[in-house]
Amino acid sequence: MPSPRYHREMPQRYRLEAAKCSGCGRVAFPPRMVCNCGSRDFKGEKVSDYGKILTFTTIRVAPKDFETEVPYSVAIVESDNGVRVTTQVVDCKPNELEIGKKVKFVFRKLYTEGHTGIICYGYKAILI
Amino acid sequence: MVGIVGYGSYLPRYRIKVDEIAKQWGRDAEAVRRGLLLKEKTVPALDEDTITISVEAARNALRRAEIDPADIGAVYIGSESHPYAVKPSGTVVAEALGVVPEVHIADYEFACKAGTEAMFVAFSLVSADQMKYALAIGADTSQGAPGDALEFSASAGGSAFIFGKDKIVAELLHTYSYTTDTPDFWRREGAFYPLHGGRFTGQPAYFKHILGAGEGILKKSGLKASDFNYAVFHMPNGKFPLTVGKKLGFKREQLEPGWVVPLMGNTYSGSSPTGFSATLDIAKKGDMILLVSFGSGAGSDAFIFKVTERIDEVRDKADKVRDMLETNRIYLDYGHYAKFRGKIIMND
Numbered sequence: 101m102p103s104p105r106y107h108r109e110m111p112q113r114y115r116l117e118a119a120k121c122s123g124c125g126r127v128a129f130p131p132r133m134v135c136n137c138g139s140r141d142f143k144g145e146k147v148s149d150y151g152k153i154l155t156f157t158t159i160r161v162a163p164k165d166f167e168t169e170v171p172y173s174v175a176i177v178e179s180d181n182g183v184r185v186t187t188q189v190v191d192c193k194p195n196e197l198e199i200g201k202k203v204k205f206v207f208r209k210l211y212t213e214g215h216t217g218i219i220c221y222g223y224k225a226i227l228i
Numbered sequence: 229m230v231g232i233v234g235y236g237s238y239l240p241r242y243r244i245k246v247d248e249i250a251k252q253w254g255r256d257a258e259a260v261r262r263g264l265l266l267k268e269k270t271v272p273a274l275d276e277d278t279i280t281i282s283v284e285a286a287r288n289a290l291r292r293a294e295i296d297p298a299d300i301g302a303v304y305i306g307s308e309s310h311p312y313a314v315k316p317s318g319t320v321v322a323e324a325l326g327v328v329p330e331v332h333i334a335d336y337e338f339a340c341k342a343g344t345e346a347m348f349v350a351f352s353l354v355s356a357d358q359m360k361y362a363l364a365i366g367a368d369t370s371q372g373a374p375g376d377a378l379e380f381s382a383s384a385g386g387s388a389f390i391f392g393k394d395k396i397v398a399e400l401l402h403t404y405s406y407t408t409d410t411p412d413f414w415r416r417e418g419a420f421y422p423l424h425g426g427r428f429t430g431q432p433a434y435f436k437h438i439l440g441a442g443e444g445i446l447k448k449s450g451l452k453a454s455d456f457n458y459a460v461f462h463m464p465n466g467k468f469p470l471t472v473g474k475k476l477g478f479k480r481e482q483l484e485p486g487w488v489v490p491l492m493g494n495t496y497s498g499s500s501p502t503g504f505s506a507t508l509d510i511a512k513k514g515d516m517i518l519l520v521s522f523g524s525g526a527g528s529d530a531f532i533f534k535v536t537e538r539i540d541e542v543r544d545k546a547d548k549v550r551d552m553l554e555t556n557r558i559y560l561d562y563g564h565y566a567k568f569r570g571k572i573i574m575n576d
Contacts, residue, residue, distance in 0.1 A: 114324040118385055168567070169274060191241045191273060191558065199481075207274040207283040214576055219311055221279065221320060226241075 106220055109175055113222035116205060118148035129183045148180035150228070153201050158194040165211040177225055179205075188224045194213050197228060204228045230355045231533065233295065233392040233397035234542065236288025236365075236507040239385040239492060239552040242271040244565045246380055252562040260380055263567045265466020269383035269493025271560055271568055272369045276384065278307045279317045281367045283324045284387040288546035289363070290325065293390045297325050300390065301359025302332040304350055304499045305344025307386075308415070308422075309369045312557070321365070332359075334470070337415060340462055341523025342366060343387070343497040347474050348529055350391045351400055361392040368496035369470050370445025372419035374571060381465055387501035396544055398508060398517070398533040404445035406437055407527030414524070424524070432466055433526045435475070441528035442476045449532055453477030457515040460486035460503040462522035464494050469503075472533050480517075485510050491553045497523075504533075506549035513537040 101180070109169035111117040112130040119131035123139030129147055134140055166172070173189045175197065189197060190208065203225040210220045243467055250257035261267065272281070282305050290297060303322045310317045318333035336342040336349075343366015350362035369385025372378030391400075412433035415422035425433075446452060453459070459478045462470040465487050473483045486503030495502055498523040507517055516536040522573045524527045566572050 107234075110323055115326055189396070190275060191556075207280050207287075208273075209277060209280060210275070219277075219279075223274065 118145045120145040127183050147183045151177040151179035154178050156197045190224050191226045202228050231396040232389050233395050234289040234293025236285050236391040236459045236546045237549050238284035240270045240272050241556050241558050243268045243557045244560045254394045272384035277311045278309050278367045279320045281386040282321045282365045285386045289388040291546040292542035297327045300327045300361045300363050300467040303361040304346035305365045306336035306346040307368050339523035340496045341521040343501045344521035354391045364389050366497040366501040371497040381494040385495040386498035387505040397538050398535045402449045402532040404530040406429045406440035410526035424516040437528040438472045441530040445530035456518050459506045459518040461520050463489035509548040511535045
């Protein structure tokens with residue numbers, strides 16, 4: 101990921117900052133400029149640190165940057181305040197995941213740009 | 229009154245047992261366990277480093293402090309495994325915590341006592357009314373060369389402490405530092421693993437400096453070992469802190485709550501701070517705690533804390549050290565450990 105894009109996305113990747121539409125109340129994550137209802141008026145809202153697994157899959161053939169991590173799991177998690185987030189679930193084996201299991205968002209390395217590039221950080225989830 | 233407003237720790241879930249490392253190198257596991265008083269150690273996951281450990285420890289400290297992160301005026305991280313050679317770990321940590329942009333940031337390095345260096349400066353700045361709160365972190369993903377004695381202990385984890393003048397959990401009553409030029413352990417620029425002076429790391433290094441700082445702060449404060457409920461000393465292995473504690477007049481029961489090394493290993497800059505955090509987890513109002521770090525090179529920082537009644541309000545607001553040590557453990561074989569620690573040479 102180019103450094104400027106990584107830098108722009110820090111609020112959501114680092115701090116799980118979402119945007120709540122003042123018109124219809126829908127929470128957008130990642131934040132967006134225009135809501136489905138047409139409103140451009142948003143207020144900041146943080147995604148809860150905790151949530152549950154809605155669905156998940158296991159990656160066994162991964163893109164190059166993630167080849168050393170296979171098999172790993174990616175889930176759609178619904179946070180305790182109702183925001184749905186697609187995230188890697190780590191520190192567990194794929195067969196330990198179940199729909200409905202509780203998770204906690206944690207701060208982890210997402211990937212590194214080779215041996216000399218920047219290190220990209222963001223959220224992942226762990227089972228609790 | 230200046231002291232700790234919030235404290236928190238983080239330890240990875242992955243572990244490797246001393247027996248597994250001994251088996252790999254043809255060593256006598258029982259002799260290592262008995263000699264170093266170590267059972268297992270924490271291992272960082274592939275996606276963990278000093279920055280991620282610092283963020284998790286600091287988030288736990290913020291859960292207990294219950295302050296606005298924007299009120300933190302400084303973020304100082306002590307480590308000897310900062311992920312970048314040029315770009316402070318503190319910049320990422322402060323951004324992740326929501327402390328930026330009005331904040332002073334610096335990374336510290338002094339072998340295993342870089343964390344208490346950060347604590348010393350954070351305390352000093354708050355004492356001098358330069359800022360309302362200051363955050364100090366000691367964290368490491370410690371390096372030890374394959375087959376070296378250090379490999380049995382070098383582990384990963386860290387602890388964070390927010391200093392301030394209100395909502396205090398533990399008042400900091402006295403500080404004392406003791407430092408000399410002692411080449412007992414070092415890592416040259418560009419070297420992957422540190423080197424050490426074998427037995428020279430004992431008496432002329434660890435014991436001289438911890439005893440120097442320990443005796444110095446007791447003399448400065450007019451206190452004696454029996455005036456303390458607990459004491460925490462840097463834990464390069466299980467044996468050294470028990471020996472130095474006895475030399476200073478402390479009993480085993482004063483040391484045990486903070487003696488986390490048999491299950492944690494040596495988290496370098498996070499070692500004595502995490503022992504201190506584990507002690508706060510069980511401390512009560514009025515308890516006196518002595519903390520003495522040690523960093524090769526060499527030096528020791530000593531602190532005397534007095535716990536306040538707020539400890540009962542905050543203790544359960546974040547994960548406790550013993551819970552992290554004793555639950556959710558995932559054991560690795562040596563092959564996976566070598567992969568996780570980047571000991572296997574890969575193509576780009």
